Amino acid sequence: MNFSRRVRSLFNPEYFQGWSRKHRYFEGWYFKILSADEESAFALIPGVSMDTEGNRHSFVQFLDGRSKTSVYHKFEFDDFSASPSRFYISVGNNHFSGRSLSVNLDSLKGELNFTGNVPWPKRWYSPGIMGPYTFVPFMQCYHGIVSMDHSIEGYLDYYGRKIDFTGGRGYIEKDWGSSFPEGYIWFQSNHFSRPGVSIKTSIAKIPWLGSSFIGFISGIWLYDRLIRFTTYNGSSLKKVAVDGPVVEIVLQNKTYLLEIIVLRDSATALASPLRGHMDGRIEESMSSEMDISLTERKSGRLIFSGKGRNAAVEIAGKVEEILI
Numbered sequence: 001m002n003f004s005r006r007v008r009s010l011f012n013p014e015y016f017q018g019w020s021r022k023h024r025y026f027e028g029w030y031f032k033i034l035s036a037d038e039e040s041a042f043a044l045i046p047g048v049s050m051d052t053e054g055n056r057h058s059f060v061q062f063l064d065g066r067s068k069t070s071v072y073h074k075f076e077f078d079d080f081s082a083s084p085s086r087f088y089i090s091v092g093n094n095h096f097s098g099r100s101l102s103v104n105l106d107s108l109k110g111e112l113n114f115t116g117n118v119p120w121p122k123r124w125y126s127p128g129i130m131g132p133y134t135f136v137p138f139m140q141c142y143h144g145i146v147s148m149d150h151s152i153e154g155y156l157d158y159y160g161r162k163i164d165f166t167g168g169r170g171y172i173e174k175d176w177g178s179s180f181p182e183g184y185i186w187f188q189s190n191h192f193s194r195p196g197v198s199i200k201t202s203i204a205k206i207p208w209l210g211s212s213f214i215g216f217i218s219g220i221w222l223y224d225r226l227i228r229f230t231t232y233n234g235s236s237l238k239k240v241a242v243d244g245p246v247v248e249i250v251l252q253n254k255t256y257l258l259e260i261i262v263l264r265d266s267a268t269a270l271a272s273p274l275r276g277h278m279d280g281r282i283e284e285s286m287s288s289e290m291d292i293s294l295t296e297r298k299s300g301r302l303i304f305s306g307k308g309r310n311a312a313v314e315i316a317g318k319v320e321e322i323l324i
Contacts, residue, residue, distance in 0.1 A: 005084045010135075013128035013144030014098060014119075016082035016089060017176045023054040026273035027176035028061075029089070031101055032286070033112065033152060034191070034310055036167030040158075041065035041286045041310055042108075044101065045270075046091045048080050051277035058091045059278065061271060062108060065286025065312075068268045072278070073105055087146065098146050098172065103156070110156035112165055114172075118198065118221055120145035129217055131232040140179055140207050146172035148221045149190040149198040171198065171312075180272050180280065181205050183318035185240070185247060187262055189290055189308030196223040197306060199292060201249060201260065203240055205321050214240075214322050218251055218258065220294060222304055227294070229253050240324045242315065257297050262290040264313045272316075288313040 002019055009015040018027050028047030034040065045061040058080035060073045079092045088097045093104040098119075102111040120129045127134050129145045152168040169190050181204035190198035201218035216237050218229040229235040229251040239250035247262040267283035274280035288311040294304040 008084065011122070011124070011127045012087070013130070013134070013142070014087040014146045014174065015084075017142070018048060018050075019084075021050060022056075023050050024052050024178050024276040025050045025176070026178070026276050026278065027174070028273075029096060029146070029172065029174040031096065032171040032188070032312060033165060034168050034170070035163060035165050038191070038310060039066070040163050040165070042156075043284070043286065043312070044096075044103065046089060046094060046096050048077065049273065049276060049278045050077075052275050055277075059271075060091050060094050060103070060105065062105065063268060063270060063284065063286065065268070065310075068266065070268050070270055071105075071107070072271050107159050108156060110154065112152050112154035112156065112170075114147070114150045114152060114170055117147040117150040118226075119147055120219065121226065126232075129219070129230075131230060133215075133232065139177060141175055141177040141181055141204075143202065143217065144174045144176075145200065145219070146174060148200065148219065148226070149196070169195075171200075173200070175273075177273075178276055179274050180282070181317065182207075183316065183321050185242070185249075185315050185319065185322070187247070187288070187290065187311055187313040189311035190221075191309040191311075192306045194306070197221065197304070197308075199260075199290075199308065201251075203237065203249070203322055205318065214324070216251065218249075220258065220292070220304075222294070227253075227256055227258075229256075229258055237324060240322055242319055242323065247313075247315065252297065255297060256303065257295045259293045259295075260290055261292075262288060262311065262313060264288045264315065267313070282314055282316045285313045286310060 043063040056077035184204035206215040235253040267285040272280035
């Protein structure tokens with residue numbers, strides 16, 4: 001039964017992956033939700049943590065992107081449960097899936113439903129955003145995309161104030177492994193002048209067989225298609241520059257050139273995994289902006305140009321080691 005669960009999870013990265021893990025392991029799902037008026041921007045992060053000694057707990061971390069505050073709600077490990085046959089997890093009386101979430105925390109209560117989800121494509125040889133690295137058993141950190149973009153219906157009660165999220169936009173991803181990368185840049189936005197556009201990019205220093213390399217994963221959902229720039233699909237990373245709050249990224253694949261300039265707003269501290277234990281610290285902004293342009297390399301034709309709002313951004317660790 002454990003073997004079949006592990007194989008099923010391997011080919012479905014959104015599922016719980018940690019069935020056989022007892023120590024030095026974390027797994028967390030990131031739910032970004034914004035109201036239609038963009039006045040409320042929240043992130044909910046349910047997950048599990050196991051340190052090197054085998055001490056385990058579950059959690060729901062909450063980030064209010066507008067007030068720039070965060071709360072770490074700690075639960076017993078036994079309060080966590082996961083379905084072996086679909087993406088559905090619970091932490092106490094808080095429930096999460098690709099289609100809905102229900103929270104019952106001290107300051108936040110309610111239920112939201114998601115429709116029109118845009119998943120990262122799956123192939124048997126490339127089950128998700130990690131591509132063939134999915135099958136490498138010693139990666140420090142694995143990554144998955146549950147939905148690049150979707151619409152939201154429902155309400156949340158936040159400190160007694162009822163917030164209508166109907167018509168808002170959402171995004172869901174996840175991470176699992178032992179620790180976050182030693183240095184990385186991550187950002188995401190699905191708020192552009194025209195609906196149906198979402199971008200996610202991460203660049204990190206990846207340990208590899210006693211050495212390391214700079215790995216990158218970027219995808220832009222453009223109305224009805226996903227254009228990918230990844231370490232494993234023949235794409236190249238042409239530029240990574242950080243100058244204070246400004247980040248400049250240039251990537252290209254065989255067909256397109258993607259240029260991104262991110263202006264990072266002030267950020268909020270969050271707990272992050274370090275050897276499985278959630279005692280690391282990173283900072284995330286949910287109110288940053290970005291300018292992106294996508295050009296067809298052969299013709300020089302501009303395919304898309306736009307400004308992303310409500311961008312979530314993290315710049316963490318030894319970023320100087322991934323600059324190009």
